[in-house]
Amino acid sequence: MTRVRRRSPSVVAVIAALTLGATACSDDTTPSDVASKVASAVASVGTDLSAAAAEAKKKLDSVKDGADAKSDVRLGTPSKDADGHITVPVTVSNQAADKKSFAVQVNFRDTGGNLLDTVVVTISDVAPGAAGQGAARSTRGLSGNVKADTGTALRY
Template sequence: MSGRWTHGLAAALLTAAVAAVAVGCSDDNNPSGTASSAASAAPSQMPSAASSLASQASEALASASAEVGRRLSEVKNGVDAKDDVKLGKVTTDSDGHAVVTVTARNTADSTKSFAVQISYQDKSGNLLDMVVTTVKNVAAGKSANATARSNRKLSGDVRAKVGIAVRY
Protein backbone atom coordinates (compact mmCIF):
# COMPACT_ATOMS: atom_id res chain seq x y z
CA MET A 1 0.00 0.00 0.00
CA SER A 2 1.26 3.43 -0.79
CA GLY A 3 1.59 6.07 1.91
CA ARG A 4 -0.84 8.25 -0.06
CA TRP A 5 -3.53 5.57 -0.01
CA THR A 6 -3.00 4.88 3.71
CA HIS A 7 -3.19 8.63 4.42
CA GLY A 8 -6.45 8.79 2.43
CA LEU A 9 -7.94 5.94 4.43
CA ALA A 10 -6.99 7.60 7.70
CA ALA A 11 -8.50 10.89 6.54
CA ALA A 12 -11.71 9.19 5.44
CA LEU A 13 -12.10 7.35 8.72
CA LEU A 14 -11.34 10.52 10.70
CA THR A 15 -13.93 12.40 8.65
CA ALA A 16 -16.46 9.68 9.39
CA ALA A 17 -15.74 9.82 13.11
CA VAL A 18 -16.07 13.60 13.22
CA ALA A 19 -19.24 13.51 11.14
CA ALA A 20 -20.69 10.79 13.36
CA VAL A 21 -20.51 13.15 16.30
CA ALA A 22 -21.88 16.11 14.33
CA VAL A 23 -24.71 14.36 12.48
CA GLY A 24 -28.09 13.68 14.00
CA CYS A 25 -30.13 10.63 13.08
CA SER A 26 -30.99 10.09 9.42
CA ASP A 27 -32.77 6.79 9.13
CA ASP A 28 -36.48 6.21 8.70
CA ASN A 29 -37.20 8.11 11.93
CA ASN A 30 -37.66 11.87 11.73
CA PRO A 31 -35.34 13.26 14.41
CA SER A 32 -36.95 16.68 14.55
CA GLY A 33 -40.43 15.14 14.72
CA THR A 34 -39.31 12.73 17.43
CA ALA A 35 -37.62 15.49 19.40
CA SER A 36 -40.68 17.70 18.98
CA SER A 37 -42.98 14.96 20.28
CA ALA A 38 -40.69 14.35 23.21
CA ALA A 39 -40.57 18.08 23.94
CA SER A 40 -44.34 18.46 24.01
CA ALA A 41 -44.87 15.28 26.04
CA ALA A 42 -42.26 16.02 28.69
CA PRO A 43 -40.03 19.09 28.30
CA SER A 44 -37.50 17.82 30.81
CA GLN A 45 -36.98 14.65 28.76
CA MET A 46 -36.27 16.41 25.44
CA PRO A 47 -32.49 16.62 25.88
CA SER A 48 -32.47 12.92 26.75
CA ALA A 49 -34.48 11.96 23.63
CA ALA A 50 -32.33 14.10 21.34
CA SER A 51 -29.18 12.75 22.96
CA SER A 52 -30.43 9.19 22.45
CA LEU A 53 -31.10 9.79 18.75
CA ALA A 54 -27.69 11.40 18.27
CA SER A 55 -26.09 8.49 20.12
CA GLN A 56 -27.84 5.94 17.88
CA ALA A 57 -26.71 7.79 14.75
CA SER A 58 -23.18 8.08 16.08
CA GLU A 59 -23.06 4.35 16.90
CA ALA A 60 -24.37 3.42 13.43
CA LEU A 61 -21.75 5.56 11.70
CA ALA A 62 -18.99 4.31 13.98
CA SER A 63 -19.99 0.74 13.13
CA ALA A 64 -20.04 1.52 9.40
CA SER A 65 -16.68 3.26 9.67
CA ALA A 66 -15.15 0.28 11.48
CA GLU A 67 -16.47 -2.12 8.83
CA VAL A 68 -15.09 0.08 6.03
CA GLY A 69 -11.69 0.13 7.74
CA ARG A 70 -11.75 -3.63 8.21
CA ARG A 71 -12.71 -4.35 4.61
CA LEU A 72 -10.13 -1.96 3.15
CA SER A 73 -7.37 -3.30 5.42
CA GLU A 74 -7.86 -6.71 3.78
CA VAL A 75 -6.68 -5.31 0.43
CA LYS A 76 -3.02 -6.08 -0.22
CA ASN A 77 -0.84 -4.39 -2.85
CA GLY A 78 -3.61 -2.02 -3.88
CA VAL A 79 -3.13 1.11 -5.96
CA ASP A 80 -5.23 4.27 -5.94
CA ALA A 81 -7.93 3.91 -8.59
CA LYS A 82 -10.33 6.69 -7.63
CA ASP A 83 -10.15 8.22 -11.12
CA ASP A 84 -11.22 4.87 -12.62
CA VAL A 85 -14.45 4.60 -10.61
CA LYS A 86 -17.75 6.31 -11.43
CA LEU A 87 -21.07 6.28 -9.62
CA GLY A 88 -24.57 6.19 -11.06
CA LYS A 89 -27.63 7.93 -9.67
CA VAL A 90 -28.62 7.13 -6.09
CA THR A 91 -31.98 5.37 -5.82
CA THR A 92 -33.88 3.75 -2.97
CA ASP A 93 -34.62 0.03 -2.90
CA SER A 94 -37.87 -1.51 -1.67
CA ASP A 95 -36.47 -1.68 1.89
CA GLY A 96 -35.65 2.05 2.00
CA HIS A 97 -31.88 1.63 1.62
CA ALA A 98 -29.92 3.89 -0.74
CA VAL A 99 -28.32 2.05 -3.66
CA VAL A 100 -25.92 3.23 -6.34
CA THR A 101 -24.24 1.51 -9.28
CA VAL A 102 -20.45 1.52 -9.06
CA THR A 103 -18.58 1.24 -12.37
CA ALA A 104 -14.86 0.40 -12.28
CA ARG A 105 -12.65 0.71 -15.37
CA ASN A 106 -9.54 -1.49 -15.33
CA THR A 107 -6.63 0.35 -16.95
CA ALA A 108 -4.14 -2.37 -15.95
CA ASP A 109 -2.83 -5.03 -18.33
CA SER A 110 -4.31 -7.93 -16.35
CA THR A 111 -7.56 -8.80 -14.59
CA LYS A 112 -8.00 -6.82 -11.37
CA SER A 113 -10.58 -6.27 -8.63
CA PHE A 114 -11.57 -3.00 -6.97
CA ALA A 115 -12.54 -2.13 -3.39
CA VAL A 116 -14.54 1.10 -3.32
CA GLN A 117 -15.61 3.13 -0.29
CA ILE A 118 -18.90 4.94 -0.87
CA SER A 119 -20.02 7.76 1.42
CA TYR A 120 -23.73 8.54 1.45
CA GLN A 121 -24.35 12.20 2.26
CA ASP A 122 -27.28 14.57 2.57
CA LYS A 123 -27.54 17.65 0.34
CA SER A 124 -25.48 19.67 2.84
CA GLY A 125 -22.63 17.16 2.68
CA ASN A 126 -23.28 15.59 6.10
CA LEU A 127 -22.26 11.94 6.28
CA LEU A 128 -25.24 9.59 6.56
CA ASP A 129 -23.62 6.20 5.98
CA MET A 130 -20.53 4.56 4.54
CA VAL A 131 -20.03 1.22 2.78
CA VAL A 132 -17.40 -0.68 0.83
CA THR A 133 -18.29 -2.60 -2.27
CA THR A 134 -16.10 -4.85 -4.38
CA VAL A 135 -16.05 -4.99 -8.17
CA LYS A 136 -14.42 -8.35 -8.83
CA ASN A 137 -12.39 -9.72 -11.71
CA VAL A 138 -12.53 -6.83 -14.15
CA ALA A 139 -10.73 -7.83 -17.36
CA ALA A 140 -7.85 -5.70 -18.61
CA GLY A 141 -9.13 -2.66 -20.50
CA LYS A 142 -12.76 -3.38 -19.54
CA SER A 143 -15.32 -2.00 -17.09
CA ALA A 144 -17.62 -3.82 -14.71
CA ASN A 145 -20.39 -2.84 -12.30
CA ALA A 146 -21.38 -3.59 -8.73
CA THR A 147 -24.09 -2.18 -6.51
CA ALA A 148 -23.39 -0.36 -3.26
CA ARG A 149 -26.27 -0.52 -0.73
CA SER A 150 -26.43 1.58 2.42
CA ASN A 151 -26.33 -0.22 5.75
CA ARG A 152 -29.54 1.40 6.93
CA LYS A 153 -32.60 3.17 5.61
CA LEU A 154 -31.88 6.66 4.30
CA SER A 155 -34.40 9.25 3.22
CA GLY A 156 -34.42 12.68 1.66
CA ASP A 157 -31.92 13.98 -0.88
CA VAL A 158 -29.19 11.32 -0.57
CA ARG A 159 -26.00 11.63 -2.60
CA ALA A 160 -23.13 9.20 -3.04
CA LYS A 161 -19.44 10.01 -3.27
CA VAL A 162 -16.37 7.83 -3.81
CA GLY A 163 -14.12 8.15 -0.79
CA ILE A 164 -11.39 5.64 -1.59
CA ALA A 165 -11.01 3.29 -4.54
CA VAL A 166 -8.27 0.67 -4.68
CA ARG A 167 -7.37 -1.60 -7.58
CA TYR A 168 -5.70 -4.86 -6.61
Protein backbone atom coordinates (compact mmCIF):
# COMPACT_ATOMS: atom_id res chain seq x y z
CA MET A 1 0.00 0.00 0.00
CA THR A 2 1.33 3.41 -0.94
CA ARG A 3 0.93 6.06 1.71
CA VAL A 4 0.38 9.66 0.60
CA ARG A 5 1.62 12.27 3.01
CA ARG A 6 0.12 15.76 2.89
CA ARG A 7 2.46 18.61 3.64
CA SER A 8 1.25 21.75 5.36
CA PRO A 9 1.32 24.98 3.31
CA SER A 10 4.24 26.26 5.40
CA VAL A 11 6.32 23.17 4.59
CA VAL A 12 5.49 23.55 0.91
CA ALA A 13 6.47 27.24 1.09
CA VAL A 14 9.81 26.36 2.68
CA ILE A 15 10.57 23.74 0.03
CA ALA A 16 9.60 26.15 -2.76
CA ALA A 17 11.66 28.98 -1.26
CA LEU A 18 14.69 26.75 -0.80
CA THR A 19 14.39 25.50 -4.37
CA LEU A 20 14.04 29.04 -5.73
CA GLY A 21 16.90 30.22 -3.56
CA ALA A 22 19.16 27.48 -4.80
CA THR A 23 18.44 28.24 -8.44
CA ALA A 24 17.88 32.00 -8.55
CA CYS A 25 20.28 33.75 -6.21
CA SER A 26 21.48 37.27 -6.83
CA ASP A 27 25.21 37.99 -6.92
CA ASP A 28 25.41 38.75 -3.20
CA THR A 29 22.99 36.07 -1.93
CA THR A 30 23.93 32.42 -1.67
CA PRO A 31 21.50 29.49 -1.44
CA SER A 32 22.65 29.07 2.13
CA ASP A 33 21.67 32.70 2.92
CA VAL A 34 18.21 32.15 1.44
CA ALA A 35 17.76 28.88 3.33
CA SER A 36 18.76 30.54 6.58
CA LYS A 37 16.30 33.41 6.08
CA VAL A 38 13.45 31.05 5.17
CA ALA A 39 14.16 28.79 8.13
CA SER A 40 14.20 31.81 10.43
CA ALA A 41 10.86 33.05 9.06
CA VAL A 42 9.24 29.62 9.44
CA ALA A 43 10.61 29.26 12.98
CA SER A 44 9.12 32.67 13.80
CA VAL A 45 5.67 31.58 12.60
CA GLY A 46 5.96 28.40 14.67
CA THR A 47 7.00 30.43 17.70
CA ASP A 48 4.09 32.84 17.20
CA LEU A 49 1.62 29.96 17.00
CA SER A 50 3.13 28.27 20.05
CA ALA A 51 2.93 31.54 21.99
CA ALA A 52 -0.69 32.08 20.93
CA ALA A 53 -1.63 28.52 21.92
CA ALA A 54 0.12 28.91 25.29
CA GLU A 55 -1.70 32.20 25.94
CA ALA A 56 -5.07 30.64 25.01
CA LYS A 57 -4.42 27.70 27.33
CA LYS A 58 -3.44 30.06 30.15
CA LYS A 59 -6.68 32.05 29.77
CA LEU A 60 -8.84 28.93 29.66
CA ASP A 61 -7.02 27.38 32.63
CA SER A 62 -7.75 30.51 34.69
CA VAL A 63 -11.51 29.91 34.42
CA LYS A 64 -12.79 28.33 37.63
CA ASP A 65 -15.84 26.05 37.60
CA GLY A 66 -16.46 26.53 33.89
CA ALA A 67 -19.08 24.43 32.11
CA ASP A 68 -18.83 23.34 28.48
CA ALA A 69 -20.67 25.94 26.40
CA LYS A 70 -19.53 25.07 22.88
CA SER A 71 -23.13 24.51 21.74
CA ASP A 72 -23.99 28.05 22.93
CA VAL A 73 -21.41 29.71 20.62
CA ARG A 74 -21.94 30.97 17.07
CA LEU A 75 -19.17 32.44 14.94
CA GLY A 76 -19.83 34.95 12.18
CA THR A 77 -17.98 35.36 8.90
CA PRO A 78 -14.25 36.10 9.22
CA SER A 79 -13.01 39.35 7.67
CA LYS A 80 -9.52 40.69 7.08
CA ASP A 81 -8.47 44.17 8.20
CA ALA A 82 -5.85 46.44 6.59
CA ASP A 83 -3.08 44.83 8.69
CA GLY A 84 -3.99 41.32 7.51
CA HIS A 85 -5.45 40.32 10.88
CA ILE A 86 -8.61 38.23 10.74
CA THR A 87 -11.58 39.23 12.89
CA VAL A 88 -14.62 37.05 13.46
CA PRO A 89 -17.80 38.02 15.37
CA VAL A 90 -18.59 35.76 18.34
CA THR A 91 -22.11 35.40 19.76
CA VAL A 92 -22.89 33.44 22.92
CA SER A 93 -26.32 32.47 24.28
CA ASN A 94 -26.76 32.26 28.03
CA GLN A 95 -29.10 29.34 28.72
CA ALA A 96 -28.47 29.51 32.49
CA ALA A 97 -30.85 30.97 35.07
CA ASP A 98 -28.37 33.64 36.17
CA LYS A 99 -25.83 36.03 34.68
CA LYS A 100 -22.79 34.25 33.17
CA SER A 101 -19.53 35.03 31.43
CA PHE A 102 -17.97 33.06 28.59
CA ALA A 103 -14.41 32.27 27.52
CA VAL A 104 -14.35 31.16 23.88
CA GLN A 105 -11.31 29.81 22.06
CA VAL A 106 -11.42 30.67 18.36
CA ASN A 107 -9.10 28.79 16.01
CA PHE A 108 -8.07 30.26 12.67
CA ARG A 109 -7.35 27.62 10.00
CA ASP A 110 -6.39 27.48 6.35
CA THR A 111 -8.56 25.61 3.85
CA GLY A 112 -6.57 22.44 4.52
CA GLY A 113 -7.52 22.56 8.20
CA ASN A 114 -4.03 23.55 9.40
CA LEU A 115 -4.04 25.71 12.52
CA LEU A 116 -2.73 29.22 11.78
CA ASP A 117 -3.59 31.04 15.02
CA THR A 118 -5.75 30.75 18.13
CA VAL A 119 -7.17 33.31 20.55
CA VAL A 120 -9.54 33.42 23.50
CA VAL A 121 -12.27 36.05 23.67
CA THR A 122 -14.11 36.76 26.91
CA ILE A 123 -17.73 37.91 26.87
CA SER A 124 -18.72 39.02 30.36
CA ASP A 125 -21.96 39.30 32.30
CA VAL A 126 -24.49 37.94 29.81
CA ALA A 127 -28.01 38.12 31.27
CA PRO A 128 -30.08 34.92 31.59
CA GLY A 129 -31.75 34.01 28.31
CA ALA A 130 -29.83 36.74 26.48
CA ALA A 131 -27.07 36.79 23.86
CA GLY A 132 -23.68 38.41 24.28
CA GLN A 133 -21.44 39.71 21.53
CA GLY A 134 -17.69 39.83 21.11
CA ALA A 135 -15.03 39.60 18.44
CA ALA A 136 -11.96 37.41 18.10
CA ARG A 137 -8.96 38.93 16.27
CA SER A 138 -5.96 36.92 15.14
CA THR A 139 -2.72 37.77 16.91
CA ARG A 140 -0.92 38.36 13.61
CA GLY A 141 -1.62 38.93 9.95
CA LEU A 142 -2.79 35.80 8.11
CA SER A 143 -2.86 35.20 4.38
CA GLY A 144 -5.04 33.11 2.14
CA ASN A 145 -8.57 31.92 2.74
CA VAL A 146 -8.90 31.69 6.53
CA LYS A 147 -11.74 29.92 8.32
CA ALA A 148 -12.62 30.13 12.00
CA ASP A 149 -13.92 27.43 14.32
CA THR A 150 -14.73 27.16 18.01
CA GLY A 151 -12.22 25.31 20.15
CA THR A 152 -13.00 25.19 23.85
CA ALA A 153 -15.90 27.31 25.14
CA LEU A 154 -16.58 27.73 28.84
CA ARG A 155 -19.52 29.33 30.67
CA TYR A 156 -18.77 30.50 34.19
